[in-house]
Amino acid sequence: MKLQTYEELLHSKYRLSLMLYLFLNMATSLFFMLPINKGENISFSLPAMLIVLLSLLQLAFWILKPEKKWPLLSFTAFIMGGLWAWLIAHKSELIFYFDGSFLLVSLMAVFFIGTISLNEHLLAFCLHIAPPSLTVMLLDRGQHPLTLLFTITLPLLGFTLQSLMQRRSDHFTRRLLFQLYEEKQTWSDLSMLDPLTGLYNRRGLKNRLENLLENQAGSHFVMLLDIDNFKSYNDNYGHAMGDQALTRVSAAIRDAVRSRDIVTRYGGEEFLVLMTNVNASIAMKLAERIRQYVLDLEIPHQFNHRVSTHVTISAGIAPIIEEDFEQAMANADRALYVAKNRGRNTILSWEELCETNLIPAPVDLI
Numbered sequence: 001m002k003l004q005t006y007e008e009l010l011h012s013k014y015r016l017s018l019m020l021y022l023f024l025n026m027a028t029s030l031f032f033m034l035p036i037n038k039g040e041n042i043s044f045s046l047p048a049m050l051i052v053l054l055s056l057l058q059l060a061f062w063i064l065k066p067e068k069k070w071p072l073l074s075f076t077a078f079i080m081g082g083l084w085a086w087l088i089a090h091k092s093e094l095i096f097y098f099d100g101s102f103l104l105v106s107l108m109a110v111f112f113i114g115t116i117s118l119n120e121h122l123l124a125f126c127l128h129i130a131p132p133s134l135t136v137m138l139l140d141r142g143q144h145p146l147t148l149l150f151t152i153t154l155p156l157l158g159f160t161l162q163s164l165m166q167r168r169s170d171h172f173t174r175r176l177l178f179q180l181y182e183e184k185q186t187w188s189d190l191s192m193l194d195p196l197t198g199l200y201n202r203r204g205l206k207n208r209l210e211n212l213l214e215n216q217a218g219s220h221f222v223m224l225l226d227i228d229n230f231k232s233y234n235d236n237y238g239h240a241m242g243d244q245a246l247t248r249v250s251a252a253i254r255d256a257v258r259s260r261d262i263v264t265r266y267g268g269e270e271f272l273v274l275m276t277n278v279n280a281s282i283a284m285k286l287a288e289r290i291r292q293y294v295l296d297l298e299i300p301h302q303f304n305h306r307v308s309t310h311v312t313i314s315a316g317i318a319p320i321i322e323e324d325f326e327q328a329m330a331n332a333d334r335a336l337y338v339a340k341n342r343g344r345n346t347i348l349s350w351e352e353l354c355e356t357n358l359i360p361a362p363v364d365l366i
């Protein structure tokens, strides 16, 4: 689950509880319009009708605009509470035989609405129950003090404790989710990096390439480069030394290019550099600089036959035309093949290859 999904879940929970609150207000106030005694008529009292109207309007708003967040929950609860106080006072005047039970039933109905639907909104709950509670106490004129005290304080206390517990649990869930999300992000980042060199691996390249082609319409170049006679290096100096040489060459490539270029360890001793927003001459200069930086490392390689006594690289570069990365790769690969044939420690561009009519048959070096 993403953090965003969790936020959406909370929003939908909020929305449902508010809709339930409105529905319960509406249903209960409709019930309050019914006659209490046999033979009486339905009483369309103004406060009851206002509760119904207000609830209906807000319900319609929520149904039509489900994505909107209603910021005035506490205000709505206070208005509803006020209307309930008015309704209870109004209705109690109409009751012929007054023994206090109507007040208790009304109060319980108001508490029921709040407890069921506002269980995560302590302030709204308090604002909802405060006006009817005060009104009932006034109307009771001290006749049932203990009953009223019990009816008001017990649910209020229970609700407050439950709400605090819920808040702690929500806080914990949010923290846990945030931590999981961060860890997932770290793992995802790590899975895009090559552990030996710290460069992007193919997965990382794919990810960066998608972003690049989606967001930057400029001219980009692919450079494929390969360490010369690396097999002999490994055979003579050992695999551990080979790893060290790979790490140093990787760092030199990274140093030679700009921060916006994407350097990837494409295979064993093969690297791919994605040079972004460059023209052909700058791409060539960058490639040449990489070659020189690697040579300047002066990593001894006595078995780099007829090339150098140090570790060297060869490279082929090609432009990405019409976002066709695969074709650019194939072209850079062919240029690299010819660069190797030309004696290694060489950079060759696909364009130069085309100009000299030296396009070889496709050979899979990679």
Ligand SMILES: Nc1nc2c(ncn2[C@@H]2O[C@H](COP(=O)(O)OP(=O)(O)OP(=O)(O)O)[C@@H](O)[C@H]2O)c(=O)[nH]1
Pocket: 226, 227, 228, 229, 230, 231, 232, 234, 238, 239, 240, 241, 242, 243, 246, 267, 268, 269, 340, 344
């Ligand atoms: N030490 C080390 N060697 C590796 C690693 N990955 C690939 N290699 C070695 O790189 C060598 C590549 O050799 P080849 O593909 O024959 O090419 P080459 O000897 O560099 O010859 P040219 O590319 O034609 O110049 C192989 O010996 C692989 O074992 C690695 O992670 N560490």
